[in-house]
Amino acid sequence: MICWRCANQVSEGGAFCPRCGHNLTEIGLSPIFVVDTATDLFNGVFIKAMIGQEVNRALRYRRPVAVLMVEVDHAESMRNDLRPDEVSRLLRQIGQSLVAALRDTDTVGFVTGSSPPTFAVVLPETEPSEAIQVADALRLAVSFQDFADGGPWQRLTVSIGTAVINHERLGEQDLMQEAGAALADGRGSEPGTNRTFVPARA
């Protein structure tokens, strides 16, 4: 399926184009307000809607889908060391590293700037083992990036929680919540940074 507006290749059954935010079925409609102005990524509202739509599609067609929640490590200290505009610039650059390391079919959004800053990524058609590989690739990309104007934060890391669809389970599946919980549980039981976590009972 091709977006009527920007000719982006989009997955079948989606409601919005992940590149330009235009409604795919109601041609001519303006894009929904989708962009976070600090990072230039999709905002939390849009990425949440997109994840909901991908999860529904995956359940309907029994396809795999995965979600990653990506948190900046030591965000509290980052805020103490940097001015708000410097934090924003750094978050924008982290977002750019994530986008560069992702595949064309993946979509990243900026969920929240409050501590810790969090990005969400939706990985359509992605099996659990691949989701971990993508998460690890994102962590590596960020950890190797030289954030030249980050001052003491020229080098930084992220930690990532993953969640995948479970076709055997009944009821609603909130993969953002599950990936966030995997991250919180992982951080709680294993101190450290630059980690990928999967839910305890996948």
Ligand SMILES: [Zn+2]
């Ligand atoms: Zn488009």
